[in-house]
Amino acid sequence: MTSTAKFAAGQISGMSKRGYHHGNLRQALVDAALILIEQKGPTGFTLAEAAKTAGVTPAAVYRHFGGREELIAEGAQQGYDIFADLMEYAYRDGKPSALAAFEATGRAYLAFARKYPGHYQAMFESGLSLNAYPDLNLAATRAQGVLTRAADSLSQHIPADKRPPSAMFSAHIWALSHGVVELFARGNPGAKGQFPPEELLESGIGIYLRGLGLIPPDDH
Amino acid sequence: MTSTAKFAAGQISGMSKRGYHHGNLRQALVDAALILIEQKGPTGFTLAEAAKTAGVTPAAVYRHFGGREELIAEGAQQGYDIFADLMEYAYRDGKPSALAAFEATGRAYLAFARKYPGHYQAMFESGLSLNAYPDLNLAATRAQGVLTRAADSLSQHIPADKRPPSAMFSAHIWALSHGVVELFARGNPGAKGQFPPEELLESGIGIYLRGLGLIPPDDH
DNA sequence: TGTACATCAGTGAACGCGCGTTCACTGATGTAC
DNA sequence: TGTACATCAGTGAACGCGCGTTCACTGATGTAC
Numbered sequence: 001m002t003s004t005a006k007f008a009a010g011q012i013s014g015m016s017k018r019g020y021h022h023g024n025l026r027q028a029l030v031d032a033a034l035i036l037i038e039q040k041g042p043t044g045f046t047l048a049e050a051a052k053t054a055g056v057t058p059a060a061v062y063r064h065f066g067g068r069e070e071l072i073a074e075g076a077q078q079g080y081d082i083f084a085d086l087m088e089y090a091y092r093d094g095k096p097s098a099l100a101a102f103e104a105t106g107r108a109y110l111a112f113a114r115k116y117p118g119h120y121q122a123m124f125e126s127g128l129s130l131n132a133y134p135d136l137n138l139a140a141t142r143a144q145g146v147l148t149r150a151a152d153s154l155s156q157h158i159p160a161d162k163r164p165p166s167a168m169f170s171a172h173i174w175a176l177s178h179g180v181v182e183l184f185a186r187g188n189p190g191a192k193g194q195f196p197p198e199e200l201l202e203s204g205i206g207i208y209l210r211g212l213g214l215i216p217p218d219d220h
Numbered sequence: 221m222t223s224t225a226k227f228a229a230g231q232i233s234g235m236s237k238r239g240y241h242h243g244n245l246r247q248a249l250v251d252a253a254l255i256l257i258e259q260k261g262p263t264g265f266t267l268a269e270a271a272k273t274a275g276v277t278p279a280a281v282y283r284h285f286g287g288r289e290e291l292i293a294e295g296a297q298q299g300y301d302i303f304a305d306l307m308e309y310a311y312r313d314g315k316p317s318a319l320a321a322f323e324a325t326g327r328a329y330l331a332f333a334r335k336y337p338g339h340y341q342a343m344f345e346s347g348l349s350l351n352a353y354p355d356l357n358l359a360a361t362r363a364q365g366v367l368t369r370a371a372d373s374l375s376q377h378i379p380a381d382k383r384p385p386s387a388m389f390s391a392h393i394w395a396l397s398h399g400v401v402e403l404f405a406r407g408n409p410g411a412k413g414q415f416p417p418e419e420l421l422e423s424g425i426g427i428y429l430r431g432l433g434l435i436p437p438d439d440h
Numbered sequence: 441t442g443t444a445c446a447t448c449a450g451t452g453a454a455c456g457c458g459c460g461t462t463c464a465c466t467g468a469t470g471t472a473c
Numbered sequence: 474t475g476t477a478c479a480t481c482a483g484t485g486a487a488c489g490c491g492c493g494t495t496c497a498c499t500g501a502t503g504t505a506c
Contacts, residue, residue, distance in 0.1 A: 021500090022450075060451075063448085164423065165414075171420055172420070178402055179398040180399075200395070207384070207432055210431035212431075241469070269459095277483065278460075279462080279484070283482060283483070
């Protein structure tokens, strides 16, 4: 059994501390950080807390990370990876209709924010500089690429002269999704909670796509 | 000269400390907090820092506020007041066309986020519970009311059977605006900066309104 | 199979630091006479 | 106009606390023989 295989096994089962050595402390620390971020926000937790949550001395953290920010960056990167996979899967899953596929992608966005709030905040609310973390930048770029490609293939159905750049198209959808998450899917001020976020996002995307001529005016 | 009038004068001129008494420490602390929030986020500053920025001992803060959170809440409340005024003004200013007025409101949203980043973050990114601060709740409700009324009067132009609830309408616009601010008007991951936020928001709102039938398909 | 050894992940004690909060105080300001 | 006094905003010293970071160490694990 290689050391890698052992780590992977530990990662999956969430193995607990067994004696003096932890087993897979690195991932346990990331997980702890993500839980704390979920509870108190990206700037609301301390390195010492993360160590304690993982059942370990603060000093142990330095075996794996340079400090608190690096821990958040790792969480964010894992988030982007999950996110990109999810979006890609949702898009492919929605075939054969490009439109249905696109709408599935929107729903997947919201589902991701719901299911992985810690990752989501590490990704979008931590204020990390992408320049400082090349790997994180790469993961973020890949995730954005998925969205842009989805928008791109959908906009083939729009007459070329009325077609917005697909990067703009996907930016609109991304912004709308993010805004719905931030304002209406959390305990935030704007959230007077009149509509469920899913309904809000779906109807918003519907109206937007109609505006692009992708849904006939009378449809729905 | 009443004490109130003196305070108001101090507030306007940003009067500096003059001897043992400050003049208008309460507002100076709020201003300091807003600057710190702008620089380091709502959870990234300490009460002691705010006191220092205002040129005062940490203990002095307790003459005016119960603690750090109360300070943020006051900043958020002032933000909602400015915000509501700005939106209301932008909407009225845009007459006679209801459409133009609505679009002006969208631009005003972005302008507010740009000009008052500290307030903006205190309002939307601080995670304050509105229930804990009734006055804040009131100010937030008023601000939301302005947006909803704008959406309401604009949707009069839509046939009743195709008209979405105006609360949903305004929620869409709010979410889109907020998403653009968060993702593209800051140093955030999503911000690959291909388009200026203003253009992104304006085009997004345009497509959305076309989807509602408020702009003819061929227009623009 | 057993033993000796190298590796290195995590320990725990230590440090200096800035925080939040309290308290008796001080001195600037406004007012009564 | 001047003086005595009340008010109360801000001081500064003090406290206990948890933080980040370092360091020599310890002991669990894997491996060579």
